Amino acid sequence: MLFLKELTHTILLHPTFFGRNLRSALKQRLYQEVEGTCSGLFGYIIAVIEIVDTGKGVLQTATGHAEFNVRYKAIVFKPFKGQVVEGLVTTVNRMGFFADVGPLQVFVSAHLIPEYLRFDPNANPPAYAGENQDMQLLTIEKGVALKIRILGTRVDATEIFAIGTIKEDYLGP
Amino acid sequence: MDPTNCSHEIQFRGMCAMCFKNLEIPSFEGSHTEKATINMSHNALGLLVSESKAKEIERETAQRLRKQKKLSLILDLDQTVIHATVDGNVGEWLQDVNHPDHHALKNIFHFTLAGDRDKNIYYIKVRPGTFEFLEKAHKLFEMHIYTMGTRPYAEAIAKILDPTGALFNERILSRDDSGSFQEKSVKRIFPGEGETMAVVLDDRGDVWSWSRNLIRVNPFNFFIGTGDINEPLGKSGRKVAPPPNTQESTPAVVAPTADVALPTQSSPTLNTESQTSPKPVETNASSSDTRTENTPEPQITPELAPNPAPSTPQPPVHPNPRATTTRPTQDNDRELEPIWTRLQTIHSRYYNDSFDANLQKHVVEWDSDVRKIMDSMRETVLEGCCLVLSGVVPIGVDIAKHDAYKLAVLFGAEVATDVDEWTTHVVAAKTGTDKVHKGMRRKGVHIVTPDWLYHSVNNWTRLSETVYSLMDQSSRNRTNTNSSVNTDIASLDDDEDGAIFTATLNMGDWADMDAEVDDALAEDSDEEDDLLPNGDEGISKDVQEVEKVEEEEDEFDFDDDLLSREIDELVGAHSDSDEEKTNASKRKRSVSPDVEVKK
Numbered sequence: 001m002l003f004l005k006e007l008t009h010t011i012l013l014h015p016t017f018f019g020r021n022l023r024s025a026l027k028q029r030l031y032q033e034v035e036g037t038c039s040g041l042f043g044y045i046i047a048v049i050e051i052v053d054t055g056k057g058v059l060q061t062a063t064g065h066a067e068f069n070v071r072y073k074a075i076v077f078k079p080f081k082g083q084v085v086e087g088l089v090t091t092v093n094r095m096g097f098f099a100d101v102g103p104l105q106v107f108v109s110a111h112l113i114p115e116y117l118r119f120d121p122n123a124n125p126p127a128y129a130g131e132n133q134d135m136q137l138l139t140i141e142k143g144v145a146l147k148i149r150i151l152g153t154r155v156d157a158t159e160i161f162a163i164g165t166i167k168e169d170y171l172g173p
Numbered sequence: 174m175d176p177t178n179c180s181h182e183i184q185f186r187g188m189c190a191m192c193f194k195n196l197e198i199p200s201f202e203g204s205h206t207e208k209a210t211i212n213m214s215h216n217a218l219g220l221l222v223s224e225s226k227a228k229e230i231e232r233e234t235a236q237r238l239r240k241q242k243k244l245s246l247i248l249d250l251d252q253t254v255i256h257a258t259v260d261g262n263v264g265e266w267l268q269d270v271n272h273p274d275h276h277a278l279k280n281i282f283h284f285t286l287a288g289d290r291d292k293n294i295y296y297i298k299v300r301p302g303t304f305e306f307l308e309k310a311h312k313l314f315e316m317h318i319y320t321m322g323t324r325p326y327a328e329a330i331a332k333i334l335d336p337t338g339a340l341f342n343e344r345i346l347s348r349d350d351s352g353s354f355q356e357k358s359v360k361r362i363f364p365g366e367g368e369t370m371a372v373v374l375d376d377r378g379d380v381w382s383w384s385r386n387l388i389r390v391n392p393f394n395f396f397i398g399t400g401d402i403n404e405p406l407g408k409s410g411r412k413v414a415p416p417p418n419t420q421e422s423t424p425a426v427v428a429p430t431a432d433v434a435l436p437t438q439s440s441p442t443l444n445t446e447s448q449t450s451p452k453p454v455e456t457n458a459s460s461s462d463t464r465t466e467n468t469p470e471p472q473i474t475p476e477l478a479p480n481p482a483p484s485t486p487q488p489p490v491h492p493n494p495r496a497t498t499t500r501p502t503q504d505n506d507r508e509l510e511p512i513w514t515r516l517q518t519i520h521s522r523y524y525n526d527s528f529d530a531n532l533q534k535h536v537v538e539w540d541s542d543v544r545k546i547m548d549s550m551r552e553t554v555l556e557g558c559c560l561v562l563s564g565v566v567p568i569g570v571d572i573a574k575h576d577a578y579k580l581a582v583l584f585g586a587e588v589a590t591d592v593d594e595w596t597t598h599v600v601a602a603k604t605g606t607d608k609v610h611k612g613m614r615r616k617g618v619h620i621v622t623p624d625w626l627y628h629s630v631n632n633w634t635r636l637s638e639t640v641y642s643l644m645d646q647s648s649r650n651r652t653n654t655n656s657s658v659n660t661d662i663a664s665l666d667d668d669e670d671g672a673i674f675t676a677t678l679n680m681g682d683w684a685d686m687d688a689e690v691d692d693a694l695a696e697d698s699d700e701e702d703d704l705l706p707n708g709d710e711g712i713s714k715d716v717q718e719v720e721k722v723e724e725e726e727d728e729f730d731f732d733d734d735l736l737s738r739e740i741d742e743l744v745g746a747h748s749d750s751d752e753e754k755t756n757a758s759k760r761k762r763s764v765s766p767d768v769e770v771k772k
Contacts, residue, residue, distance in 0.1 A: 063428065094230060096220075105218075107190060152193025161186040161188065
């Protein structure tokens, strides 16, 4: 799920940036250091919306760097159990397939793919294919977009992985 | 699924893919993550399966392959089917239409890897015959790529070799995925049953620990001096892999004798073909850096260029040998043809008649094993040979761990520690060792260079011992050092990159060759020796390399016997003084007194 969240980040700024452009330098550094990272607590930081407060820089006596405690608002993405997400298939093998949901990697095991979709090792690229009840031919191969329900997540300090299913109504391609 | 009943057979990054439980949290029953340890997929996405699940998947694959009558083929890229370089000179050279070697430049592709900060342009030369080979192999084999290159590199190459993806179809394993920079293992792709259906093609045997599934290919060296751009860490190919440039030693013996040098239209035995097509590419490796600066003389047209390909009907043209010294590369590699016949044999022996019978009876089980088939093919190569290695294994190294020993045993030979009545060959790196002397005293014992072993193993044929005779080699090396004897010969040696090796030989020629060498030995005259193109530099270097080790070993051999040690030093002194004179007949005389002393 996506959230707008107020977060803080500490930036150490080199004395060469002390001057008129200090604020833009701070902004640059914040974008560089924060966007695209993942914290276990809040999930992936997708984009910084605004800087709330940079605070007053405190000079470090030993290095001359200034330390800024920046408060900013950002869009964060955190997957939850039971959430339905849309993803793009990246890899298909006989154990299942992987899909990218933005920065998140989701694995869908072959057990959690409907029975009518069978793995075809001779297909190029490898694919799960079959007809559903409505005699509609469906294929899951690299590049296909589909809906996945997240069943489990594992949250590391810097990474999140998820396991999903498409074996439910209205899920899948 | 209920986590308490789940066996957690498929795990993704510490999570069970079936019950979604986080398995990294410790429990009463011990670690769950240990239940699934095998990475089955070609890429490194963190998907692990348990042993039983892996076997189940393997079984499915094996049955599917058997239904299609296919086997698995694991293919290395660098120096096996392609040769890559990042040398910018190649770019200029590609654009120069007037370049005499322009005809050799077909099948060179180039690409830049995304995310490469240096923007290196990779030039890829595809080994001649690769596309045909892949096309043919596709019908009998399901092919995998297994390379020490990075994933983007491997994918870029796969795109060249197989633009539609029909051949490899994402079955690409790179060093990013394999988890090892030093070793390759069949088990990485086939943890279970699939191993019995997998054939490996690689130019390096050591990275596979000389696996029984391996067919070693002679390395493809097109861009001289480049080597393998993805060489495994901490392993020097030179040390373990037999030096490829010693290939020329065989044709070198016969090339100047004009009548055998006539190329023959067809070669009945493909194995000899690979042996007889000399690889001039490697001989001028020393000129690697300067190759594009020295523009070859423009009057050399490609038609005049020596083409040792077996299919050339024209008689050998002998242009001024000097004119060919700056030739950057040659496009005459035919290595894949004998490999293909070998693969066909393996395939037909796996899917033999009894397989069809079984299939009709709907017997699913099939216990045939390509490794057994390959073993039996290999074992006939040196069958009945009892080898004694001398000066090959460095002192302090366990003989059973040395490549020479492993290869000899793999190819059906027996290896003994000392010369006895069963000995058939003494494989010696230099003359003058105790074992060589003992071998010389016994009748019917061949004394050969290590190259005999390595080349026989490469070609899966027992090559003629006469050609690799150590006595012959060393006498040729000796005359070679004495350049004042014949300056023409010396200059020929420098230029031996193809002009004088236009010979292509088949089996019949080998007999001629043997006869001729025998004659030469019988006459035992200097002139005769000089006529032979001596000087395979690779060999002489090799001999020098082992010589240091050899000296140590000699000491070791006679450590318990002071007398014979003294004798050995005497021999050393003799041969030292001989080298100044470099006379084959004198050398023989110098050997014979020692033998008498020993008696």
